Amino acid sequence: MNISQLKNSITTIVNSDASKSQKLQAICDFLKNEISYYDWVGFYFKNGDKNELKLAEFAGEPTEHTIIPFGKGICGQVAVSNQNFVVPDVSAQDNYISCGWKVKSEIVIPIFVNGNNVGQIDIDSHTVNPFSKNDEELLEFVCLKVADIY
Structure with a gap:
């Protein structure tokens, strides 16, 4: 994993003239395509004033988990x-x-805007324990880059 090159590519996506939705989708597609063990990549954001997350852009198999209550699952725990x-x-x-029997591991990182947790990036992998400090x-x-376009 060449973090510098990956960061440069993410910066290029964020600085493009695309809409916010297009940028988020491009980030999901890029990460899923570039990192072999990223089998599902998606963004969840706080759903208005509700204590729940709503699925936004993602790359990978569709999920029935489009709304996640705060505190439920890995994503809901990160929201809290x-x-x-x-x-x-x-x-x-x-x-x-569970988002599917193939998922073996998960990493969720919160997105902060002005100190408030507004959402998160969620990565599922079909490999047990693939994530490192580099991830x-x-x-x-x-998430810092996404906060700039939120």
């Missing part, structure tokens, strides 16, 4: 904790929402 959550093996998690660094960078 405001902390990165790396799950090496989803089968070891009590509070996990966290890259995805934290992605």
Whole structure:
């Protein structure tokens, strides 16, 4: 994983003339295509004034989890904790929402705008324990860039 090249590509996407939705979709598509163990990449954002997340752009198999209550599953827990959550093996998690039998691990990084958690990027992998500090660094960078266009 060449983090510098990946960050440069993300910056290029964010700085393009595309709409916010097109940029978010391009980020999802790019990450899924560039990183072999990113099998599903999506953004969830706070759903108005409700204590729930709503699925926005994503790349990968469709999911029935388009609305996630705060506190439920990995994404819902990140909405409450405001902390990165790396799950090496989803089968070891009590509070996990299964998006499919192929998913073995997950990483969720929150997006902050003016100190408020407005959403997150969610990555599912069909590989057990593939995520490293490099993934966290890259995805934290992605979230900073997404905050600029939110």
